[in-house]
Amino acid sequence: AQTVTQSQPEMSVQEAETVTLSCTYDTSESDYYLFWYKQPPSRQMILVIRQEAYKQQNATENRFSVNFQKAAKSFSLKISDSQLGDAAMYFCAYRRGSGNTPLVFGKGTRLSVIA
Amino acid sequence: EAQVTQNPRYLITVTGKKLTVTCSQNMNHEYMSWYRQDPGLGLRQIYYSMNVEVTDKGDVPEGYKVSRKEKRNFPLILESPSPNQTSLYFCASSFHQGPYEQYFGPGTRLTVT
Numbered sequence: 001a002q003t004v005t006q007s008q009p010e011m012s013v014q015e016a017e018t019v020t021l022s023c024t025y026d027t028s029e030s031d032y033y034l035f036w037y038k039q040p041p042s043r044q045m046i047l048v049i050r051q052e053a054y055k056q057q058n059a060t061e062n063r064f065s066v067n068f069q070k071a072a073k074s075f076s077l078k079i080s081d082s083q084l085g086d087a088a089m090y091f092c093a094y095r096r097g098s099g100n101t102p103l104v105f106g107k108g109t110r111l112s113v114i115a
Numbered sequence: 116e117a118q119v120t121q122n123p124r125y126l127i128t129v130t131g132k133k134l135t136v137t138c139s140q141n142m143n144h145e146y147m148s149w150y151r152q153d154p155g156l157g158l159r160q161i162y163y164s165m166n167v168e169v170t171d172k173g174d175v176p177e178g179y180k181v182s183r184k185e186k187r188n189f190p191l192i193l194e195s196p197s198p199n200q201t202s203l204y205f206c207a208s209s210f211h212q213g214p215y216e217q218y219f220g221p222g223t224r225l226t227v228t
Contacts, residue, residue, distance in 0.1 A: 107156060
């Protein structure tokens with residue numbers, strides 16, 4: 001079974017600084033997708049960024065970027081120029097590319113942003 | 116506006132009293148799913164549906180039922196709730212497979228006493 005591990009239960013960052021959240025996953029599949037979701041205090045799950053496993057280029061969305069290391073099965077999220085609104089729980093998630101494809105989530109990293 | 120709606124948003128009930136949490140999406144998505152979120156455990160899938168009349172168990176299906184009679188609706192039924200089902204529940208939907216983003220509802224906070 002696929003597993004997703006987030007080894008940092010909590011992290012903090014100064015406003016305007018850069019922070020990297022770690023995620024590793026375990027799979028024997030070659031076709032899959034990786035996601036980072038943000039859950040602010042409102043509890044809404046918001047997609048931050050996605051990465052297709054077949055793409056070598058790391059995905060980028062404005063201040064958010066990933067470091068996708070397929071061989072190492074690592075998928076870290078970098079947040080640049082951190083803002084107070086970035087404070088949230090962040091979940092890394094995996095989805096197989098075919099068949100029943102639930103999202104398999106890590107346990108989350110709570111990010112605090114210090115003004 | 117494209118969205119997934121859930122009702123109720125908050126519910127406090129007693130052990131054994133049957134309840135239904137509704138979920139509806141307006142994006143014509145084939146795939147719908149229920150997750151529960153518990154502290155320290157992340158989100159875990161309860162049930163999913165690939166299309167109308169097609170449902171299957173996720174990782175933690177015990178104590179839950181679902182149905183998919185219409186494409187847009189996917190209710191979650193607790194026939195006899197127990198305190199260990201106290202949790203935050205999310206409904207999600209997406210196009211069939213692969214990279215398609217799963218859209219999440221706002222969540223339902225359930226407390227069973």
